[in-house]
Amino acid sequence: xxxxxxxxxxxxxxxxxxxxxxxxxxxxxxxxxxxxxxxxxxxxxxxxxxxxxxxxxxxxxxxxxxxxxxxxxxxxxxxxxxxxxxxxxxxxxxxxxxxxxxxxxxxxxxxxxxxxxxxxxxxxxxxxxxxxxxxxxxxxxxxxxxxxxxxxxxxxxxxxxxxxxxxxxxxxxxxxxxxxxxxxxxxxxxxxxxxxxxxxxxxxxxxxxxxxxxxxxxxxxxxxxxxxxxxxxxxxxx
Numbered sequence: 001x002x003x004x005x006x007x008x009x010x011x012x013x014x015x016x017x018x019x020x021x022x023x024x025x026x027x028x029x030x031x032x033x034x035x036x037x038x039x040x041x042x043x044x045x046x047x048x049x050x051x052x053x054x055x056x057x058x059x060x061x062x063x064x065x066x067x068x069x070x071x072x073x074x075x076x077x078x079x080x081x082x083x084x085x086x087x088x089x090x091x092x093x094x095x096x097x098x099x100x101x102x103x104x105x106x107x108x109x110x111x112x113x114x115x116x117x118x119x120x121x122x123x124x125x126x127x128x129x130x131x132x133x134x135x136x137x138x139x140x141x142x143x144x145x146x147x148x149x150x151x152x153x154x155x156x157x158x159x160x161x162x163x164x165x166x167x168x169x170x171x172x173x174x175x176x177x178x179x180x181x182x183x184x185x186x187x188x189x190x191x192x193x194x195x196x197x198x199x200x201x202x203x204x205x206x207x208x209x210x211x212x213x214x215x216x217x218x219x220x221x222x223x224x225x226x227x228x229x230x231x232x233x234x235x236x237x238x
Contacts, residue, residue, distance in 0.1 A: 004037040011196045014042040016088040017148050019128045026113040035098030042089040044188025048082045080127050093124040112139035171224040175201040186232040
């Protein structure tokens with residue numbers, strides 16, 4: 001099942017697989033089908049910092065400091081919406097899009113699937129876990145839990161392959177593909193908000209590439225060649 005979102009800008013690509021399974025079950029519930037959508041999903045460090053800066057300036061809603069560490073040993077930082085050290089994010093915001101449904105009803109059904117409202121002033125914010133562990137999901141009795149394991153070797157080989165691709169043909173305005181998506185993700189993780197990692201090298205991505213190049217003191221041309229790509233994974237100043 002596809003998780004319904006209000007627009008293509010809502011990024012669910014980094015949700016933990018166990019979280020995805022719970023969301024799919026929730027949205028398949030007859031009480032919810034066609035009446036609720038996800039309005040906010042995963043964020044990069046840069047996106048979370050932008051929200052936080054707006055909040056501190058009195059121009060935005062409550063937002064967590066992206067550098068704040070939480071949990072036993074500080075295993076996660078900032079907001080649960082934000083990509084964590086394990087590569088996943090753990091929060092979504094709901095919006096009621098169908099009539100005859102109250103917020104407390106959404107929260108009650110969501111809790112049955114282990115999706116809990118964790119911010120008292122925000123009925124829409126739901127998480128499958130906190131720093132202590134995963135919430136119970138009584139509607140999913142016998143939930144099959146398969147914790148994903150990152151194949152660091154495979155990830156490294158994938159990034160190296162993309163790097164060789166970039167060395168042959170630099171990324172620039174209007175480029176598309178997986179290499180652009182990784183570029184956007186890395187920019188966001190380093191504090192340069194290129195927006196959602198959609199794999200399309202648009203004006204916003206070009207602007208952030210130039211900002212990154214200025215900080216890293218490489219040629220500021222908005223084009224991602226071998227030197228800029230290398231700095232993305234081994235920054236000296238960012």
